[in-house]
Amino acid sequence: MSQRNTLVRxxxxxxxAAWFGGSLAGAVAVxxxxxxxxxxxMRLTVANAGWARWAPVNAVAVGVHLLGGTVLLWTNRDRVAGQRGVAAQTVAKLMLTGAALAATGYSGALxxxxxxxxxxxxxxxxTPAKSTPAEVAHIQQQLDTCQWLIPALTCGVSVLTALAGEQQRSDRQLAEVITRPGRWLRAAG
Structure with a gap:
């Protein structure tokens, strides 16, 4: 009997969704x-105030995502090990998540x-003005890259999450059990 994971999912x-959406809304709106x-x-003051209000919410969103993902990975460890393509998708998703975490942390430091x-x-x-000091302009340019990189990376994680859902469909799993029963038996044992 399969276990329901509604809360952790x-x-x-x-x-x-909050990590992706908040990052994109911040880049566009804030x-x-x-x-x-x-x-x-006053432009930096206002932008900084908006991001400072979002930062604690974003930290909670990232933490909730990571906790849910960790529990899902643990509960699906046999499927990750036994079903064709799931391990590769999981590694790719972990790499994108790690890159998004690094970009988010670096963005916060900037x-x-x-x-x-x-x-x-x-x-x-x-966006620096012509009169913006070089050091500040450099920080802004790095942040400009991060503000688009974070939504791109988290969008990639979302796409891989959709792929994981497709891989978990019962017809996909049944096909794996029929065509590769030995691998499934080893993963279950």
Whole structure:
């Protein structure tokens, strides 16, 4: 009899959705709205304030996603080991998740550096003005890359999650058991 994992699947999926959506909304809305301010010396302050409000929610979302994913990986360890393609999909998903975590952490560190530069004239949260000091401009350029990299990576994780769902369909598993029974028996034993 198969075990239901509704709560941990929801944790995994909702945490990922918030991580992806919050990152994308921040790139488009928070940094975009800051660029619309008429006073270029207030743009970093506003962008930083928006990201500072999101950071604790994002940390919880990432943590919930990771906890849900860890439990799912543990409960599906036999399927990961025994079903064709599942191990490769799992490794790819873990690598993308690790890259998204690294980009998120690095983005947070860059954001903390930008808080010290509030009051500097900029075009937007991640776009320097001609008069922006070189060090601040460099940080903004790195953040500009991160703000698009994080949603791209988390979108990739979401696509691999959809693939995992397809791999778990009963017709896919039945086909594996019929065509490769020895592998399934070893994984179950």
């Amino acid at each position: 929801a944790m995994h999926d909702v945490g990922l 940094n975009g709205a800051a660029a619309d301010l008429p006073d270029p010396t 954001g903390r550096k930008l808080r010290a530069a509030e009051g500097v004239a900029v075009k937007g949260g991640t």
